[in-house]
Amino acid sequence: MKRSTQTIRIGAVVAASALVLAACGGGSDSxxxxxxxxxxxxxxxxxxxxxxxxxxxxxxxxxxxxxxxxxxxxxxxxxxxxxxxxxxxxxxxxxxxxxxxxxxxxxxxxxxxxxxxxxxxxxxxxxxxxxxxxxxxxxxxxxxxxxxxxxxxxxxxxxxxxxxxxSDILQGAVLANLLIEEGRQNVAILARQDAYGETLATEISKNLEAAGSKIAAKVLYSEKTGPGDSQITEIKNAKADAVVLIAFEETTTVIPKLIQAGTGPQDVATYFVDGNTANYGKGDSASLPDGTLEGTKGTIPGADAGDxxxxxxxxxxxxxxxxxxxxxxxxxxxxxxxxxxxxxxxxxxxxxxxxxxxxxxxxxxxxxxxxxxxxxxxxxxxxxxxxxPIELGETGSPTAASIGIYEYDAKNKISPVDYISGTI
The missing domain is CATH 3.40.50.2300 (Response regulator)
Structure with missing residues (x-):
């Protein structure tokens, strides 16, 4: 059931100086x-x-x-x-x-x-x-x-x-805050090795460690080939209480590998990000067997746009x-x-x-x-x-925004459970 929008207490997750930028004019110099x-x-x-x-x-x-x-x-x-x-x-x-x-x-x-x-x-x-x-x-x-x-x-x-x-400063803070609220103290991160995956993995790790949680493993895999057997084994051997998967469409091949290793969503609490928080049910462009992702949560930047x-x-x-x-x-x-x-x-x-x-x-x-x-x-x-609210700052990025938290049902469909607002 969707809850009302809340404001994240980001100060409890990261240093306030990292999340406060002046909201001044942008555009060209003259x-x-x-x-x-x-x-x-x-x-x-x-x-x-x-x-x-x-x-x-x-x-x-x-x-x-x-x-x-x-x-x-x-x-x-x-x-x-x-x-x-x-x-x-x-x-x-x-x-x-x-x-x-x-x-x-x-x-x-x-x-x-x-x-x-x-x-x-x-x-x-x-x-x-x-x-x-x-x-x-x-x-x-x-x-x-x-x-x-x-x-x-x-x-x-x-x-x-x-x-x-x-920017991923906010998404990293919100996802880390979600992990902390749900008691995850030993988190493994499996991420694609590109500008998106590396940055978000770093932001999530930084925020978790600042709050006292441990990073059991941070594994980066080739965006072209996906994670190999040794990288899946590294995630398994980390014995984490949560796995964060930072991926794109390769999610449909990575999840079965994690399941086979005994560290899939039904074995270890699993979290997605905006790159892979999508519907994976029958009839969708990419699908997984019913029940595969039930209970998995993910984050997508953006407020509730409404029906x-x-x-x-x-x-x-x-x-x-x-x-x-x-x-x-x-x-x-x-x-x-x-x-x-x-x-x-x-x-x-x-x-x-x-x-x-x-x-x-x-x-x-x-x-x-x-x-x-x-x-x-x-x-x-x-x-x-x-x-x-948008409110673009001097670098052309929003200085205030919302992140939606979504949860998967038994049909691998997502629905929002919360919206967290914050400033950067």
């Missing part, structure tokens, strides 16, 4: 400048490119993310569009890091004059195209990137990158079954459109300068139509979306 320093002006038509997974290890996320983009474009155009013209949507397939198709697909989206590219879902894929997108003067706006890499180094300063999903939003998503995709990151995809498009209206310009650099401002500190509004009307009246706005 009016009209791209990441490469050149100036540009939009062509008058806001073009949204979507670089989302139609194929690859995160293909299950593609339908809800594409549906979120499609619904946002539909709502915007029905409300009068942006700068007096309809928004145009161009689709691209991000694939995964193994297929390596994202750079070529990005070229296609840029050739189609995309001002904003929504995607990729995978942090690893985004890192292969982020420089290409920003150098072209376009915005990259991911609905699902959670790696801390986008808030560090060269990407820590205001630029053309944004995301509506919170009304899910019903509206089905008007653009009647076959939709999963909803992960659909709200974040929707909000990324809406925020971009509002940024263009505020800038009176559809170029990436101009939109980027306005994006943080339309997500905080102004008059609150929750729909594109209402927010656009306020902007037309010269008002400062604070768009609160279906994915949560």
């Amino acid at each position: 009016d009209g400048e791209t990441a490469s320093g050149s100036t540009s002006k939009g062509d008058g038509v806001l073009t949204i490119g979507s670089l989302l997974p139609q194929t690859g290890s995160l293909a299950f996320l593609g339908p809800p993310e594409f549906a979120g983009v499609d619904l946002a474009v539909k709502d915007i155009n029905e409300a009068g569009g942006v700068l007096g013209k309809d928004v145009v949507h161009v689709r691209g397939d991000s694939g995964d890091t193994d297929s390596g198709i994202a750079p070529a697909e990005t070229d296609k989206l840029l050739k189609a004059k995309s001002d904003v590219i929504i995607g990729a879902a995978s942090s690893g894929v985004s890192l292969t195209v982020i420089d290409k997108i920003m150098s072209a003067g376009a915005i990259q706006f991911s609905p699902a990137n959670t790696s801390t890499s986008f808030d560090e180094g060269d990407y820590s300063k205001p630029d053309l990158y944004f995301r509506t999903a919170p 009304a939003f899910k019903d509206r998503l089905k008007t653009v995709d009647p076959k939709l079954k999963d909803y992960s990151y659909s709200a974040e995809s929707y909000d990324a498009v809406i925020v971009s459109a509002l940024g263009a209206i505020a800038a009176k310009d559809d170029s990436g650099a101009a939109i980027a300068k306005e994006i943080p401002g339309v997500t905080k500190d102004g008059e609150k509004c929750t729909t594109f139509k209402d927010c656009a009307a306020l902007l037309a009246d010269g008002k400062d706005i604070d768009y609160n979306g279906v994915s949560g």
Whole structure:
């Protein structure tokens, strides 16, 4: 049964300094400048490119993310569009890091004059195209990137990158807090060895150890081949009281291996993360035998978008079954459109300068139509979306967000049991 949203006592899990960032402006350093320093002006038509997974290890996320983009474009155009013209949507397939198709697909989206590219879902894929997108003067706006890499180094300063999903600092804290609340004192972590898996494994480990729990084992496996027998044995020999599996679609092959080793979900309390918290029942794109995951819990960034939003998503995709990151995809498009209206310009650099401002500190509004009307009246706005408060900071990441906690039933279907809010 779903409980009401709560606020996590993150201070009990990690040092407060690691989770408090100033919520200040973002975007480009000067009016009209791209990441490469050149100036540009939009062509008058806001073009949204979507670089989302139609194929690859995160293909299950593609339908809800594409549906979120499609619904946002539909709502915007029905409300009068942006700068007096309809928004145009161009689709691209991000694939995964193994297929390596994202750079070529990005070229296609840029050739189609995309001002904003929504995607990729995978942090690893985004890192292969982020420089290409920003150098072209376009915005990259991911609905699902959670790696801390986008808030560090060269990407820590205001630029053309944004995301509506919170970094793994928050998801790591929430999952660690869940483990602690459920009495897990000796935790094994099995994670894919990529930008996503390594970062999240580190954040979970750091938070658990800060609270006094032990890491029985932290095993990283090849994202291409999955864990080998020796790595499964290492998890088994750790004799942990909980196993955290940080994975993508390979979950359907990893879980049977853990079961065979006597350390599956019915032997040891098991926890998933957003990369693999999906439905695995009969009729889903990937499935496991009934009862395999019963009682397993997982985390997905995002607030409760509600049944009304899910019903509206089905008007653009009647076959939709999963909803992960659909709200974040929707909000990324809406925020971009509002940024263009505020800038009176559809170029990436101009939109980027306005994006943080339309997500905080102004008059609150929750729909594109209402927010656009306020902007037309010269008002400062604070768009609160279906994915949560958003409130983007100087690195382009949310400074306040929610993480949903989900539990599997006997049919390997997930349902939310709690939503935890926090600040970063």
